[in-house]
Amino acid sequence: MTNAQKKKILTLKNEGNGYRKIAVLLSLPENSVKSFLRREYKQNEKPEICRNCNRKLEIIPKHRAKIFCCDNCRITYWRKMKKESKS
Numbered sequence: 001m002t003n004a005q006k007k008k009i010l011t012l013k014n015e016g017n018g019y020r021k022i023a024v025l026l027s028l029p030e031n032s033v034k035s036f037l038r039r040e041y042k043q044n045e046k047p048e049i050c051r052n053c054n055r056k057l058e059i060i061p062k063h064r065a066k067i068f069c070c071d072n073c074r075i076t077y078w079r080k081m082k083k084e085s086k087s
């Protein structure tokens with residue numbers, strides 16, 4: 001899924017479209033749309049925990065929500081994701 005598609009999904013969702021309609025409009029599998037949106041909404045939930053080590057994250061007001069406790073976790077996580085998507 002490209003970043004452009006992700007943006008489009010969020011826009012369409014905000015306009016009140018359902019998963020199925022979004023999937024058809026963007027020619028994506030309905031399940032991809034569904035899991036992307038679920039993930040997206042989870043990200044906005046609080047409290048935040050580090051996606052890599054599950055440690056609770058400090059929330060800094062007026063800052064972008066963090067999803068990792070440190071750079072190390074961020075790098076480890078994305079490295080892991082890359083590996084998984086390749087296989």
Ligand SMILES: [Zn+2]
Nearest residue numbers: 050053069073
């Ligand atoms: Zn961590």
